[in-house]
Amino acid sequence: xxxxxxxxxxxxxxxxxxxxxxxxxxxxxxxxxxxxxxxxxxxxxxxxxxxxxxxxxxxxxxxxxxxxxxxxxxxxxxxxxxxxxxxxxxxxxxxxxxxxxxxxxxxxxxxxxxxxxxxxxxxxxxxxxxxxxxxxxxxxxxxxxxxxxxxxxxxxxxxxxxxxxxxxxxxxxxxxxxxxxxxxxxxxxxxxxxxxxxxxxxxxxxxxxxxxxxxxxxxxxxxxxxxxxxxxxxxxxxxxxxxxxxxxxxxxxxxxxxxxxxxxxxxxxxxxxxxxxxxxxxxxxxxxxxxxxxxxxxxxxxxxxxxxxxxxxxxxxxxxxx
Numbered sequence: 001x002x003x004x005x006x007x008x009x010x011x012x013x014x015x016x017x018x019x020x021x022x023x024x025x026x027x028x029x030x031x032x033x034x035x036x037x038x039x040x041x042x043x044x045x046x047x048x049x050x051x052x053x054x055x056x057x058x059x060x061x062x063x064x065x066x067x068x069x070x071x072x073x074x075x076x077x078x079x080x081x082x083x084x085x086x087x088x089x090x091x092x093x094x095x096x097x098x099x100x101x102x103x104x105x106x107x108x109x110x111x112x113x114x115x116x117x118x119x120x121x122x123x124x125x126x127x128x129x130x131x132x133x134x135x136x137x138x139x140x141x142x143x144x145x146x147x148x149x150x151x152x153x154x155x156x157x158x159x160x161x162x163x164x165x166x167x168x169x170x171x172x173x174x175x176x177x178x179x180x181x182x183x184x185x186x187x188x189x190x191x192x193x194x195x196x197x198x199x200x201x202x203x204x205x206x207x208x209x210x211x212x213x214x215x216x217x218x219x220x221x222x223x224x225x226x227x228x229x230x231x232x233x234x235x236x237x238x239x240x241x242x243x244x245x246x247x248x249x250x251x252x253x254x255x256x257x258x259x260x261x262x263x264x265x266x267x268x269x270x271x272x273x274x275x276x277x278x279x280x281x282x283x284x285x286x287x288x289x290x291x292x293x294x295x296x297x298x299x300x301x302x303x304x305x306x307x308x309x310x311x312x313x314x315x316x317x318x319x320x321x322x
Contacts, residue, residue: 037153043140044087045149048072060156061126074152078123078133086117086137087150113138115147120157132161181278188275192216192232195274204281206251219248221255235275239264245282257282 034041034052040060042053049072053065061077068074074085084092086107089099099107103119110116116138124130137152178185184201186194194212202208205219220228224246235241240263248258259280267273 034151040154040156041151042068042074042087043149043151044074044091046091046147048074048088048091050074051149057154060131060154077126080125085152086119086135087152090115090117090137090139090150091147093147110136110138115139122161131156132158184279186217186277186279188277190272190274192275201279204250204256204279205248219250221247221249235262235264248279 034043035054037054038056040054040057042057043051045051049070050068053068055065058065063077068076074087075082078085084094084102086103089102099117103121106121107117107119110118113136116136118134118136120132120134122130122132126133133154134157135152135154137150139147140149140151142148178196178198181198182200184204185198186201187196189195193214193216194209195214197207197209197212205217207217207219228246231241231244231246242261244260244262246258246260247255249255259282260277262275262277264272265274265276
Protein backbone atom coordinates (compact mmCIF):
# COMPACT_ATOMS: atom_id res chain seq x y z
CA UNK A 1 0.00 0.00 0.00
CA UNK A 2 1.37 3.42 -0.93
CA UNK A 3 2.33 5.65 1.97
CA UNK A 4 0.04 8.64 2.43
CA UNK A 5 1.78 12.03 2.27
CA UNK A 6 2.27 14.05 5.42
CA UNK A 7 0.72 17.50 5.83
CA UNK A 8 4.02 19.12 4.85
CA UNK A 9 4.45 16.87 1.81
CA UNK A 10 0.89 17.52 0.70
CA UNK A 11 1.33 21.29 1.07
CA UNK A 12 4.49 21.14 -1.03
CA UNK A 13 2.74 19.05 -3.68
CA UNK A 14 -0.07 21.58 -3.82
CA UNK A 15 2.43 24.43 -4.20
CA UNK A 16 4.13 22.57 -7.04
CA UNK A 17 0.80 21.74 -8.63
CA UNK A 18 -0.41 25.34 -8.39
CA UNK A 19 2.79 26.53 -10.06
CA UNK A 20 2.41 23.99 -12.85
CA UNK A 21 -1.21 24.99 -13.37
CA UNK A 22 -0.33 28.67 -13.50
CA UNK A 23 2.59 28.06 -15.86
CA UNK A 24 0.82 25.63 -18.17
CA UNK A 25 -2.73 26.88 -18.05
CA UNK A 26 -2.63 28.01 -21.67
CA UNK A 27 -1.34 24.69 -22.98
CA UNK A 28 -3.66 22.04 -24.49
CA UNK A 29 -2.55 19.32 -22.03
CA UNK A 30 -3.17 21.48 -18.96
CA UNK A 31 -6.17 19.36 -17.79
CA UNK A 32 -3.89 16.32 -17.58
CA UNK A 33 -1.97 17.96 -14.75
CA UNK A 34 -5.07 17.89 -12.57
CA UNK A 35 -6.54 14.62 -13.84
CA UNK A 36 -3.26 12.75 -13.40
CA UNK A 37 -2.72 13.81 -9.80
CA UNK A 38 -3.29 11.08 -7.18
CA UNK A 39 -4.39 13.80 -4.74
CA UNK A 40 -8.11 14.72 -4.74
CA UNK A 41 -8.10 18.07 -6.52
CA UNK A 42 -10.46 20.61 -8.03
CA UNK A 43 -9.88 23.96 -9.74
CA UNK A 44 -12.19 26.98 -9.91
CA UNK A 45 -11.91 30.10 -12.02
CA UNK A 46 -12.30 33.73 -11.02
CA UNK A 47 -16.11 33.37 -11.23
CA UNK A 48 -16.07 30.42 -8.78
CA UNK A 49 -16.98 27.94 -11.49
CA UNK A 50 -15.36 24.49 -11.31
CA UNK A 51 -13.18 23.98 -14.35
CA UNK A 52 -11.41 20.76 -13.40
CA UNK A 53 -11.85 17.96 -10.91
CA UNK A 54 -10.00 14.67 -10.95
CA UNK A 55 -10.82 11.00 -10.39
CA UNK A 56 -9.22 11.03 -6.94
CA UNK A 57 -11.71 13.76 -5.98
CA UNK A 58 -14.55 11.64 -7.37
CA UNK A 59 -13.39 8.65 -5.30
CA UNK A 60 -13.20 10.72 -2.12
CA UNK A 61 -16.54 12.50 -2.47
CA UNK A 62 -18.57 9.96 -4.42
CA UNK A 63 -19.66 12.69 -6.87
CA UNK A 64 -18.87 12.35 -10.56
CA UNK A 65 -16.79 15.12 -12.12
CA UNK A 66 -19.34 15.78 -14.87
CA UNK A 67 -21.89 16.70 -12.19
CA UNK A 68 -19.61 19.43 -10.84
CA UNK A 69 -17.62 20.87 -13.75
CA UNK A 70 -19.24 24.05 -15.04
CA UNK A 71 -21.12 24.61 -11.75
CA UNK A 72 -20.49 26.37 -8.44
CA UNK A 73 -21.24 23.22 -6.44
CA UNK A 74 -17.82 22.76 -4.85
CA UNK A 75 -19.55 22.89 -1.46
CA UNK A 76 -21.90 20.00 -2.25
CA UNK A 77 -19.78 17.10 -0.94
CA UNK A 78 -18.85 18.85 2.28
CA UNK A 79 -21.73 20.95 3.59
CA UNK A 80 -25.51 20.55 3.88
CA UNK A 81 -26.11 24.05 2.44
CA UNK A 82 -24.26 26.32 0.04
CA UNK A 83 -21.29 28.20 1.50
CA UNK A 84 -17.82 29.15 0.30
CA UNK A 85 -15.01 26.60 0.43
CA UNK A 86 -11.37 27.59 0.96
CA UNK A 87 -10.76 28.04 -2.79
CA UNK A 88 -13.71 30.46 -3.01
CA UNK A 89 -12.31 32.58 -0.20
CA UNK A 90 -8.91 32.72 -1.88
CA UNK A 91 -10.45 33.84 -5.18
CA UNK A 92 -12.28 36.58 -3.29
CA UNK A 93 -9.05 37.55 -1.50
CA UNK A 94 -10.96 37.13 1.77
CA UNK A 95 -9.76 38.80 4.95
CA UNK A 96 -8.48 36.93 8.00
CA UNK A 97 -11.73 37.83 9.74
CA UNK A 98 -13.78 36.13 7.05
CA UNK A 99 -11.56 33.05 7.06
CA UNK A 100 -11.95 32.85 10.83
CA UNK A 101 -15.71 33.18 10.46
CA UNK A 102 -15.83 29.98 8.43
CA UNK A 103 -12.94 27.96 9.86
CA UNK A 104 -12.44 29.28 13.38
CA UNK A 105 -8.95 28.44 14.59
CA UNK A 106 -8.64 25.37 12.38
CA UNK A 107 -6.79 27.07 9.52
CA UNK A 108 -3.33 28.54 8.98
CA UNK A 109 -1.28 30.18 6.25
CA UNK A 110 0.62 27.88 3.92
CA UNK A 111 4.32 27.75 4.62
CA UNK A 112 5.17 27.00 0.98
CA UNK A 113 2.65 28.94 -1.12
CA UNK A 114 2.18 32.69 -1.02
CA UNK A 115 -1.49 33.47 -0.52
CA UNK A 116 -2.30 29.82 0.21
CA UNK A 117 -4.04 28.40 3.27
CA UNK A 118 -4.33 25.03 4.95
CA UNK A 119 -6.98 23.67 7.29
CA UNK A 120 -8.50 20.51 8.65
CA UNK A 121 -11.92 19.56 9.86
CA UNK A 122 -14.53 16.87 10.29
CA UNK A 123 -17.19 16.70 7.59
CA UNK A 124 -20.22 14.71 8.80
CA UNK A 125 -21.88 14.75 5.37
CA UNK A 126 -18.89 13.15 3.64
CA UNK A 127 -19.28 9.40 3.33
CA UNK A 128 -21.42 7.22 5.58
CA UNK A 129 -19.97 8.23 8.93
CA UNK A 130 -18.25 11.49 8.08
CA UNK A 131 -14.55 11.97 7.35
CA UNK A 132 -11.65 14.02 8.67
CA UNK A 133 -10.10 16.04 5.85
CA UNK A 134 -6.88 18.03 5.62
CA UNK A 135 -7.21 20.50 2.79
CA UNK A 136 -5.05 23.17 1.28
CA UNK A 137 -5.81 25.81 -1.33
CA UNK A 138 -3.63 28.16 -3.36
CA UNK A 139 -4.33 31.01 -5.75
CA UNK A 140 -3.75 30.76 -9.50
CA UNK A 141 -2.35 33.96 -10.98
CA UNK A 142 -1.66 35.34 -14.43
CA UNK A 143 1.60 36.90 -15.58
CA UNK A 144 0.64 40.20 -13.98
CA UNK A 145 -0.02 38.60 -10.61
CA UNK A 146 -3.80 38.85 -10.74
CA UNK A 147 -5.80 36.00 -9.24
CA UNK A 148 -7.48 34.02 -12.02
CA UNK A 149 -8.74 31.12 -9.92
CA UNK A 150 -7.72 28.74 -7.18
CA UNK A 151 -6.75 25.11 -6.76
CA UNK A 152 -7.77 23.06 -3.73
CA UNK A 153 -6.60 19.61 -2.70
CA UNK A 154 -7.80 17.29 0.00
CA UNK A 155 -6.40 14.42 2.02
CA UNK A 156 -8.49 11.96 4.02
CA UNK A 157 -6.88 11.85 7.48
CA UNK A 158 -9.72 9.99 9.19
CA UNK A 159 -7.67 6.94 10.14
CA UNK A 160 -5.00 9.15 11.68
CA UNK A 161 -7.56 11.20 13.64
CA UNK A 162 -9.45 8.15 14.89
CA UNK A 163 -6.18 6.56 15.98
CA UNK A 164 -5.34 9.75 17.88
CA UNK A 165 -8.76 9.68 19.55
CA UNK A 166 -8.29 6.03 20.54
CA UNK A 167 -4.86 6.83 21.94
CA UNK A 168 -6.26 9.80 23.85
CA UNK A 169 -8.92 7.57 25.40
CA UNK A 170 -6.27 5.02 26.36
CA UNK A 171 -4.23 7.82 27.90
CA UNK A 172 -7.20 8.92 30.01
CA UNK A 173 -7.79 5.37 31.23
CA UNK A 174 -4.14 4.86 32.08
CA UNK A 175 -3.89 8.23 33.82
CA UNK A 176 -6.88 7.23 35.94
CA UNK A 177 -5.17 3.94 36.77
CA UNK A 178 -1.94 5.70 37.72
CA UNK A 179 -3.71 8.37 39.76
CA UNK A 180 -5.74 5.86 41.77
CA UNK A 181 -3.10 3.14 42.12
CA UNK A 182 -2.39 2.46 45.81
CA UNK A 183 1.37 2.24 45.23
CA UNK A 184 3.75 5.11 44.50
CA UNK A 185 4.46 5.37 40.77
CA UNK A 186 6.97 7.64 39.07
CA UNK A 187 7.63 8.31 35.39
CA UNK A 188 11.19 9.51 34.80
CA UNK A 189 12.86 11.00 31.76
CA UNK A 190 15.85 9.05 30.50
CA UNK A 191 18.17 11.31 32.50
CA UNK A 192 16.33 10.50 35.73
CA UNK A 193 14.20 13.61 36.14
CA UNK A 194 10.58 13.42 37.27
CA UNK A 195 8.00 13.64 34.51
CA UNK A 196 5.03 12.35 36.49
CA UNK A 197 4.27 10.98 39.93
CA UNK A 198 0.95 9.83 41.29
CA UNK A 199 -0.94 10.87 44.43
CA UNK A 200 0.16 7.68 46.22
CA UNK A 201 3.78 8.82 45.86
CA UNK A 202 2.89 12.16 47.45
CA UNK A 203 1.05 10.44 50.30
CA UNK A 204 3.97 8.09 50.93
CA UNK A 205 7.02 10.31 50.43
CA UNK A 206 5.63 13.82 50.86
CA UNK A 207 6.73 15.51 47.63
CA UNK A 208 4.18 16.72 45.07
CA UNK A 209 4.52 16.67 41.30
CA UNK A 210 4.75 20.48 41.21
CA UNK A 211 7.75 20.30 43.56
CA UNK A 212 9.65 17.62 41.64
CA UNK A 213 8.66 17.91 37.99
CA UNK A 214 11.80 18.22 35.92
CA UNK A 215 14.00 17.54 38.94
CA UNK A 216 15.80 14.62 40.58
CA UNK A 217 14.08 13.05 43.60
CA UNK A 218 16.25 13.60 46.72
CA UNK A 219 15.14 10.34 48.35
CA UNK A 220 18.22 8.18 47.93
CA UNK A 221 20.26 7.80 51.15
CA UNK A 222 23.89 8.94 50.69
CA UNK A 223 25.29 5.48 51.42
CA UNK A 224 23.07 3.94 48.70
CA UNK A 225 23.84 6.33 45.84
CA UNK A 226 26.51 4.09 44.31
CA UNK A 227 24.27 1.04 44.50
CA UNK A 228 21.38 3.03 43.03
CA UNK A 229 23.57 4.20 40.17
CA UNK A 230 24.44 0.59 39.41
CA UNK A 231 20.78 -0.38 39.38
CA UNK A 232 19.95 2.52 37.05
CA UNK A 233 22.65 1.30 34.67
CA UNK A 234 21.27 -2.23 34.92
CA UNK A 235 17.80 -0.93 34.08
CA UNK A 236 19.21 0.94 31.09
CA UNK A 237 21.00 -2.19 29.87
CA UNK A 238 18.35 -4.81 30.58
CA UNK A 239 15.26 -2.59 30.10
CA UNK A 240 13.48 -4.08 33.11
CA UNK A 241 14.13 -4.75 36.80
CA UNK A 242 11.51 -6.95 38.41
CA UNK A 243 12.58 -6.57 42.03
CA UNK A 244 15.03 -4.29 43.81
CA UNK A 245 14.88 -4.09 47.60
CA UNK A 246 16.43 -0.94 49.01
CA UNK A 247 15.72 2.05 51.26
CA UNK A 248 14.38 5.49 50.44
CA UNK A 249 13.96 8.72 52.39
CA UNK A 250 10.71 10.63 52.77
CA UNK A 251 10.50 14.41 52.57
CA UNK A 252 10.51 14.65 56.37
CA UNK A 253 13.63 12.45 56.65
CA UNK A 254 12.12 9.07 57.58
CA UNK A 255 13.89 6.03 56.13
CA UNK A 256 11.59 3.47 54.55
CA UNK A 257 12.29 -0.08 53.36
CA UNK A 258 10.98 -0.42 49.81
CA UNK A 259 10.86 -2.81 46.89
CA UNK A 260 11.04 -1.20 43.44
CA UNK A 261 10.17 -2.43 39.99
CA UNK A 262 11.13 -0.54 36.86
CA UNK A 263 11.03 -0.66 33.09
CA UNK A 264 12.21 1.38 30.14
CA UNK A 265 9.24 2.25 27.93
CA UNK A 266 9.44 3.25 24.29
CA UNK A 267 7.81 5.78 21.99
CA UNK A 268 5.79 4.92 18.88
CA UNK A 269 9.02 4.52 16.90
CA UNK A 270 10.27 1.94 19.38
CA UNK A 271 12.96 4.23 20.81
CA UNK A 272 13.56 4.47 24.60
CA UNK A 273 11.39 7.31 25.91
CA UNK A 274 11.61 7.12 29.70
CA UNK A 275 11.51 5.02 32.83
CA UNK A 276 8.50 3.79 34.79
CA UNK A 277 9.06 2.84 38.42
CA UNK A 278 6.58 1.32 40.87
CA UNK A 279 7.46 1.43 44.57
CA UNK A 280 6.05 -0.65 47.41
CA UNK A 281 6.76 0.07 51.04
CA UNK A 282 7.91 -3.02 52.92
CA UNK A 283 6.14 -2.96 56.28
CA UNK A 284 7.63 -4.40 59.42
CA UNK A 285 6.33 -7.88 60.14
CA UNK A 286 4.48 -6.71 63.20
CA UNK A 287 2.58 -4.16 61.08
CA UNK A 288 1.13 -6.70 58.70
CA UNK A 289 -0.49 -9.94 59.92
CA UNK A 290 0.55 -12.93 57.85
CA UNK A 291 -3.05 -13.59 56.79
CA UNK A 292 -3.15 -10.31 54.87
CA UNK A 293 0.14 -10.63 53.00
CA UNK A 294 -1.20 -12.80 50.17
CA UNK A 295 -3.91 -10.22 49.51
CA UNK A 296 -1.36 -7.38 49.22
CA UNK A 297 0.91 -9.51 47.08
CA UNK A 298 -2.01 -10.30 44.79
CA UNK A 299 -2.91 -6.61 44.48
CA UNK A 300 0.74 -5.81 43.74
CA UNK A 301 0.83 -8.41 40.95
CA UNK A 302 -2.46 -7.18 39.46
CA UNK A 303 -1.27 -3.57 39.44
CA UNK A 304 2.02 -4.55 37.85
CA UNK A 305 0.25 -6.56 35.16
CA UNK A 306 -2.15 -3.74 34.30
CA UNK A 307 0.54 -1.09 34.07
CA UNK A 308 3.08 -3.25 32.25
CA UNK A 309 0.50 -4.17 29.61
CA UNK A 310 -0.21 -0.48 28.99
CA UNK A 311 3.17 1.14 29.56
CA UNK A 312 3.55 1.87 25.82
CA UNK A 313 0.91 4.56 26.29
CA UNK A 314 3.01 6.34 28.91
CA UNK A 315 5.31 7.89 26.31
CA UNK A 316 2.23 9.72 24.96
CA UNK A 317 1.22 10.80 28.46
CA UNK A 318 4.54 12.60 28.78
CA UNK A 319 3.68 15.02 25.96
CA UNK A 320 -0.10 15.41 26.33
CA UNK A 321 -2.48 16.76 28.92
CA UNK A 322 -5.17 14.18 29.40
